[in-house]
Ligand SMILES: Nc1ncnc2c1ncn2[C@@H]1O[C@H](COP(=O)(O)OP(=O)(O)O)[C@@H](O)[C@H]1O
């Protein structure tokens with residue numbers, strides 16, 4: 257009989273196979289993000305914060321979690337990745353929205369001030385879920401969800417209804433957001449971020465205002481949908497449960513205090 261700490265022969269060869277498969281996957285990995293030496297410094301009222309990203313690579317289709325306490329720089333990193341915030345210094349920042357396309361040199365766009373190009377890229381290729389919905393109060397749920405599609409001239413092909421069904425908000429489609437609970441509004445916000453079938457969805461603590469049971473239910477629906485559509489997802493949260501239960505890859509980061517400067521280093 258095998259001793260408890262001694263792997264059986266079969267186990268060892270399956271480990272070797274796993275290693276080989278991981279190496280093969282790594283070779284084939286098509287990166288949606290490739291960042292090197294990206295730094296963002298923020299100052300406010302005598303305190304300073306610095307986010308340092310020595311190296312970050314995210315493959316198309318990956319599910320990423322950024323877990324950490326308030327103030328550690330989650331929103332700063334997400335805003336950099338969403339290209340709404342410009343880094344203070346940047347070695348490389350490449351974004352490849354499709355497997356077949358060459359990576360786009362975002363750092364060069366920033367250097368040349370080509371912010372319109374980045375805005376177009378964001379509208380077409382990205383979806384964003386905020387902590388508190390950010391829905392337009394004067395539009396119905398249906399029109400909120402379909403807005404990005406309409407702005408991009410995409411056809412009315414049933415995607416909105418399909419998403420509403422998956423997120424269990426069909427019965428609210430004709431209502432204004434103010435008539436919905438906070439959880440229902442977050443479901444609408446998720447549907448809106450996915451409706452134009454972006455390459456990536458970035459979600460900044462999308463379940464923070466919800467009770468833990470609702471939060472988990474909605475996060476599970478969200479992750480199931482991005483998997484179904486093969487959309488890359490990056491989600492900030494303070495709940496480790498999401499990482500373990502939903503199979504997300506957690507980015508590692510550490511925060512240090514140097515006098516008045518707080519510095520967070522993220523790698524992954
Ligand atoms: N617009 C801003 N101007 C200056 N400092 C900011 C700004 N936004 C955030 N910060 C600072 O950056 C640090 C990180 O904030 P943030 O990225 O929002 O963290 P988290 O999302 O993890 O709570 C904090 O110290 C915060 O005070």
Ligand SMILES: [Mg+2]
Nearest residue numbers: 330331332460
């Ligand atoms: Mg935040």
